[in-house]
Amino acid sequence: MSRxxxxxxxxxxxxxxxAAAAGCxxxxxxxxxxxxxxxxFTGAxxxxxxTASPGPMLDHWLVGLSEVEFALRGYLVADIHVTRMRREGELVTVTIEALTVEER
Known part of the structure; x- marks a missing residue:
């Protein structure tokens, strides 16, 4: 049986x-x-x-990322934040760190 x-x-x-729902x-x-x-707690x-195309919708999504309510079955996103963002022409590379914890 798969979990x-x-x-x-x-x-x-x-x-x-x-991100897709936010238009980016x-x-x-x-x-x-x-x-x-x-x-x-236990988690990961x-x-x-x-990677994404640059634009105001991407910027808006990234700024509000820590406020997003993620629906993960069996887990909660306890922390999420952008640690690095690099713009190179028509490509944005974003590094994100997150902490998930198991729901009990």
Whole structure:
């Protein structure tokens, strides 16, 4: 029996979907995650690199990213933020870090 997609897969899909809904399609260039735990929570730290076309809709989506309510089955996005953004002509490369925790 399959448990369904893990937190990393769900987060990637949610980022692509919310960006598309905001009018700024993105592509996942790279994605990696490591397990994470505290005394009371377990989850994962994620590092993702996205690519997109430049524009005001992308800028608006990135500024509001930390306020987005991501619907991940079995997980919560506890923290998400842009750590780097590089513009090269008609391509923007964005590095995002996130923390997901398992719902109990």
């Amino acid at each position: 369904g997609p893990d937190a990393a897969t769900q987060l990637e899909r949610a980022l692509v979907a919310t 399609p993105v592509a996942i260039a790279t994605a990696d995650w490591t397990r994470w735990a505290s005394a009371t 730290r994620h590092a993702l690199t996205l």
